Amino acid sequence: MDKQQEYVLRSVEERDIRFIRLWFTDVLGILKSVAIAPAELENAFDEGIGFDGSAVEGLTRVYEADMLAKPDPSTFQILPWRGERQGAARMFCDIYTPDGEPALSDPRQVLKRTLDKASKLGFSFYTHPEIEFYLFKPLEEGKLPKPIDQAGYFDNVPRGTAHEFRRTAITMLENMGISVEFSHHEAGPGQNEIDLRYADALQMADNIMTFRMVIKEVALEQGLFASFMPKPLATGPGSGMHTHMSLFEGDRNAFFEAGAPHQLSPVARQFMAGILKHAPEITAITNQYVNSYKRLWGGAEAPSYVCWGSNNRSALVRIPTHKPGKGQSTRVEYRAMDSAANPYLSFAVMLAAGLKGIEDGLVLPDGAEDDVWELSNSERRAMGYEPLPASLSDAVDIMERSELVAETLGERVFDFVLRNKRAEWDAYRAQVTPYELEQYLPVL
Numbered sequence: 001m002d003k004q005q006e007y008v009l010r011s012v013e014e015r016d017i018r019f020i021r022l023w024f025t026d027v028l029g030i031l032k033s034v035a036i037a038p039a040e041l042e043n044a045f046d047e048g049i050g051f052d053g054s055a056v057e058g059l060t061r062v063y064e065a066d067m068l069a070k071p072d073p074s075t076f077q078i079l080p081w082r083g084e085r086q087g088a089a090r091m092f093c094d095i096y097t098p099d100g101e102p103a104l105s106d107p108r109q110v111l112k113r114t115l116d117k118a119s120k121l122g123f124s125f126y127t128h129p130e131i132e133f134y135l136f137k138p139l140e141e142g143k144l145p146k147p148i149d150q151a152g153y154f155d156n157v158p159r160g161t162a163h164e165f166r167r168t169a170i171t172m173l174e175n176m177g178i179s180v181e182f183s184h185h186e187a188g189p190g191q192n193e194i195d196l197r198y199a200d201a202l203q204m205a206d207n208i209m210t211f212r213m214v215i216k217e218v219a220l221e222q223g224l225f226a227s228f229m230p231k232p233l234a235t236g237p238g239s240g241m242h243t244h245m246s247l248f249e250g251d252r253n254a255f256f257e258a259g260a261p262h263q264l265s266p267v268a269r270q271f272m273a274g275i276l277k278h279a280p281e282i283t284a285i286t287n288q289y290v291n292s293y294k295r296l297w298g299g300a301e302a303p304s305y306v307c308w309g310s311n312n313r314s315a316l317v318r319i320p321t322h323k324p325g326k327g328q329s330t331r332v333e334y335r336a337m338d339s340a341a342n343p344y345l346s347f348a349v350m351l352a353a354g355l356k357g358i359e360d361g362l363v364l365p366d367g368a369e370d371d372v373w374e375l376s377n378s379e380r381r382a383m384g385y386e387p388l389p390a391s392l393s394d395a396v397d398i399m400e401r402s403e404l405v406a407e408t409l410g411e412r413v414f415d416f417v418l419r420n421k422r423a424e425w426d427a428y429r430a431q432v433t434p435y436e437l438e439q440y441l442p443v444l
Contacts, residue, residue, distance in 0.1 A: 004073035005045050012038045012089065015078060019088040022049060022069050023209065024095055025107050027416050028288065029342025031209055034069065035088070044071055048096060053103070067103060069093040075206055077176045081217045092206050105412040107344035111202055114348040114408055118355060123247040123254060125351050128181070128198040128331070129208060132239035132339055133215060134232055135165060135190045136225045145232055147190025148224060155185045161224070162192055169218045170194065176214070178207045187301075188236035198244070201351065205343040208241075228339040230287070231294040238295025238302055239339040244320065245350065246331040247271065256330040262310050262319050263330050269364040272308055272317055272332055274357020275350065276365070279306050279316060279336065281402035282349040283388055284395035284421060285409075286337040290428045293391050295338055303335045305385040307368040314372040316388070336388065345409065352408040393425045 012020065019035045022044065026032060034051060036044060048068030071091035082088040095106035102109045118125050136145040148161045157163065166183045173180055179197035186193045194215075196207055212228060219226035231238035247254040247267065255268035264272075287296060295302050301313055309315035318333040337346055356362075365384065372385060380387075389395035396418060399405050406414045 002073070004076075008073045008076045008091070009041060011076065011078075012041065015089075016086055017078070017089050018086045020044075020071075021079070021088060021090040022071050022093045023090050024069055024093045025209060025342065025344065027105065027107060027342070027345070027413055028420070029107065029209075029340075029344070031213060033090075044069075045073065049093075050098075053095070053105075066098050068096045068098065070096055077210075080172050080175045081214075081221070090210075092209075104410045105416070107342055107413070108202070108205070110409055110413060111205060111344040111348045113410075114351050114355075115200075115202060118247070118351060121355065121358070122249050123355075124249075125201045125347070126198050126246050126248060127201050127204045127347060128196065128244040129204065129343075130193055130195045130240070130242040130244075131208070131211060131228075132186050132191060132193045132241065134188065134227050134229070134236075134239060135162060135192060135219060136227065136232075138223065139225050145225075145227070147188070147233070147236075149185075150189045151185050152189075153185065153187040157185070160185075161222075162190075165218060165222060165224065166192060166194065168222070169214055172214050172218060173211065176210060178210060186237070186239075188233060191236065191239065198246075201347045205347055208343040230289060230292045230338040230340055231298060234294075238298060240295065240302065240335065241337045241339045241341060242333055242335045243337050243346075243350070244331045244333045245271075245354070247354075253328050253330055255332070256328070262321075264319065267358060268330070268332065270358045270360075270362050271354035272357070273362035273364040274354045274360070275317055275332070275334060276306050276308060277362060278349075278353035278356065278402070278404055280386065280389055280395075280398045281405050282346075282353055282399070283336065284392065284399040284417065285349045285405065286334075286341050286346045287395065288342065288392075288417075288421065289340055290392045290424060292338050292340070293389070293395075296336065296388055297390060301335075303372075303388070305372050305380055305387055307372060307383075307385045308332075308364070309368040309372075312368055312372075314370075315368050319367075345413070349405055349408050352404055356404055391425075392421055392428075396421045396425070 021033045021035050024032050048070040050068055053067030071093050075092040079088045079090055094108055095103040097103055135148045151157050162185055170180045181195040181197045183194040215226045255265055256263055257265035296304055303316040307315050308317035310319040311321045316336055320333055389398055400418055
């Protein structure tokens with residue numbers, strides 16, 4: 001037994017933990033949980049906990065259903081919303097087959113494989129997400145959601161509900177070892193943003209899954225409803241998860257080169273070129289729901305065209321310039337990803353696209369200086385700004401032809417995503433919406 005496992009066992013005993021929740025996600029990024037008693041913990045470390053993998057979306061087929069969840073002791077944290085006495089803790093799990101092989105359909109393993117590829121090239125991958133979400137009053141059946149306030153971007157509302165909410169949520173996140181950089185009210189009514197401090201991509205993906213749970217728990221405690229739906233309000237901005245990324249070689253930021261344009265090294269420029277080239281292919285992963293495309297094509301700072309810019313928020317890839325003299329802070333920001341994405345798969349395909357740009361020595365095109373949304377279609381075509389997919393159907397069709405996404409996800413996950421998203425699109429396009437009834441029924 002290693003030191004981390006010993007630490008977990010000791011902490012469970014000293015803190016009077018009665019239940020340990022073992023967490024993992026399905027292919028869509030929906031959190032799954034199985035609770036075990038402390039007496040089962042050593043066996044879970046040694047052998048894993050068996051479960052029916054065929055009952056979890058995309059994990060395995062019925063005729064090979066037996067799977068094992070093995071907890072990662074480095075992810076052990078007390079769940080603060082369960083109280084101080086006789087509490088509960090959580091650990092994230094890696095999923096294995098009964099013969100001890102990593103499950104090909106486990107999203108956490110997909111990201112690990114891609115991180116291993118980066119490591120062989122000498123790189124570590126770090127991310128920093130800006131996570132947006134909405135707070136609503138309790139939902140009422142048959143009625144539109146009602147935001148908790150009518151505030152806007154950076155508004156300071158005296159005794160505002162969102163202030164108390166963010167304070168409680170951030171305290172809970174910090175208690176779980178998840179560092180928060182800052183938080184504020186976003187542009188939409190009831191919309192908030194909390195930014196997590198930089199961490200390696202695997203830890204960050206775990207943190208994002210924990211973040212969503214914490215936000216939901218705090219909202220319920222305060223009589224509210226929190227949603228990470230990409231665009232819940234037709235007249236409000238969507239909820240993105242703008243993700244800052246950088247590669248490090250040891251302690252050195254591989255994206256930084258003093259004196260270069262925007263202080264971007266050749267590695268950074270090639271990484272960006274790879275992201276831009278493969279952006280349409282990875283969109284079905286970073287924007288995985290029908291509703292995601294209401295955000296991408298609804299304006300309000302959501303990126304719709306493949307281009308990059310320095311400090312240009314209309315571009316798909318942005319070079320932040322908040323700290324131009326600090327080399328370790330040099331990074332690129334991918335702005336398409338929304339708050340409902342599976343972070344494990346999204347980080348994997350974004351990293352794979354960037355690494356492909358480095359491996360192929362791709363040349364970064366000229367940056368966008370104009371507001372891309374204000375340009376005409378002919379102007380965008382002349383500048384070579386390709387549109388992102390306009391719908392989930394388009395995104396899936398483009399992804400199906402992508403060797404990069406297929407190789408990154410693996411055959412099992414790739415095929416499941418294609419089947420699942422086609423089924424979602426078929427179900428969506430069969431609906432008769434309130435808009436259609438209002439627009440056409442009276443006149444046709």
